[in-house]
Amino acid sequence: MTIETKKDRDFIKTADEAVDMYDAKKEELIPILMKVNQDLGYIPKPVMEHISSRLSVPQSHLYSVASFYHMFFTKQTGRHVIKFCESAPCHVAGGREVFDALKEELGILPGETSEDGKWTLVTTSCLGVCAVGPVMMVDEDIYGNLTPEQIPDILAKYE
């Protein structure tokens, strides 16, 4: 038996809200996970356990779905998530140099979170704004026509 902390109670509340929003329907699992991911930034284990019992879906199934889709995070992310487009149109337009500059500035590799908990860097497939490649997203903000020189200025905008 584990001791329930306030954080756990908040998690359960968020999970309940998401499940109720979709009438606890099994087939709405993806929108439910999306809601949790939006609210918490990731899908913590206690939330998965709770949703599993609410929907009567095995935890293994929940985890297999949560880990399948790129927009879901199963580990805690940094305060800001940077998604860098790695697809060919951005690459050809100079994306490689920009990505190198970004990795150097952040000091982390794709899939990692910085030690201070500020940044998580992930690569992403096409974001659908290819006409202005290279492109990256910081949280919900899209930056296009990137050059390596712009990277420090863009990162400086975030607390």
Place this chain on the structure above:
Amino acid sequence: MKTKRSMVLVSNDAKSQDKGSAKVFDQFSKELAAFNLSEEISLSMVSDIDREDIAPFVIVYPEAVIYGPVKPEDVHHLVEEHLYKGRVATELIAPTKQLTGPIAWIADRKGTLPAEQRIVLERAGIIDPDSIEEYVIHDGYIALGKVLTEMSPQEVISEIKESNLRGRGGAGFPTGTKWGFVASAKGDKKYVICNADESEPGTFKDRLILEGDPHSIIESMVIAAYAVGANEGYIYVRGEYSLAQTRLINAINQAKELGFLGENIFGTDFCFDLHIHAGAGAYICGEETALIESIEGKRGEPRSRPPYPTTNGLWDKPTLVNNVETLANVAPIIRNGAQWFKSYGSASSSGTKVYTILGNVNVTGLIEVPMGITLREVISIYGKGMKNGAKLKLAQTGGSSGSIIPADLQDVPMDYDSFANAGVAMGSGALLLCSEETCVVDLAKVLMNFFRFESCGKCNPCRIGNQRAFQILTKISEGLGNPKDLTDLEDISKWLYEMSNCGLGQTAGSPLKDIISHFKDEVEAHINNKDCPAGVCAMSGKMPALK
């Protein structure tokens, strides 16, 4: 805001200003007021459409008639004829531009003109996408009314078959035939799904349609549902397209309120309910059976086929899955007839195609042109040439799962049959144009990295093959290749094609096949001479750790 029925644009480039465009503009302003049309018609300036020869000129939308050169004294006549009486003032229409220079030969080309022709993007950018009223004013829901009150489901399917419309998602399957399969499938419950999980790299045509004209998709989906006998539908939108989702939700609510969706549409017995399902980031969900799995709340892993979704789709019921661009053609075809649609495009491929122009060209962006235009035309007319006068080395058509084609194929008309004959995939309409500075090994590496990242992992050839191909290409790009790598890559490409379960795996090997068949010398230079001719690959002699 009051809806404007027409838009008048007066040219305002330097040449036009010289020749008195300001006076023409003022005169329009006065004449529109005199005819009491200022409320209904918007008047604004336009610059630089590269028609100095007819400056100053005037464009009138929605007809897109270009008048020029226009003198202030012509304006009264133009307003009276075109905008007041609604007749095009033919005597003032501008002459067609005489093309000069390296693209002059296009003028002699038989068939369609190299001008943009908008069918699916007709209203995008013209109407307020959040206003159903504006959609209705621009001929919206007319096709649906016609279908529900005048046509039988069979007649609708025949019209679509007759139009020769083919799927715009990439595979090019005849749309009417697919509708026929679902209509004749047994079952009391059927579904219609719009595949808006556009994730092919370099493609954003569907996003523009969804964001610019969401009602056109709803209208066409109801028509499709009536034709195949479905009462429920889903639009599966990419998770990343949040604006498109918001606009679709708003459009669905508006359509329900006005009786274009829901119970007893147009006062008939026909009912259709439509839901939005947002994706959560998975390229593979663009594959129709993976998409269906995802709607059911599962991992987006493609099913084994047959049975096909047309008989065993969502919740095992007969299901029609069509791409956004395909559906966007449906209402215009019903409104104007199959013959009208066939008047655009080439013999094998009717209608238009939306392309996204990307890479090392001067102007990137999106165009809708008749089927059968060539790459050379796209580059010179819309891309305004290669950047810094560079030479085209290769084009990657149709996104990652498309083809890499060398510059000498740039005169092949882009339509289904011509491309198929040349061994090129039509794909999604992405055109990535690469200059001599692009290295084919590096490009293939990026593409294989994409596939190993996006493979769902269900079947071995795809899960292992893409990873292995990426490793080999990385090795070659670091100067560690050996001659056997070439045959290994060829084998992987062949096995991916022959043994993968779904379209993703089957096409994932195309970049390997393409670079070996078109650019073998360059790949061999990497392997044998440890040299990257384009100077892109690191050639460090060290193999990096791969994740």
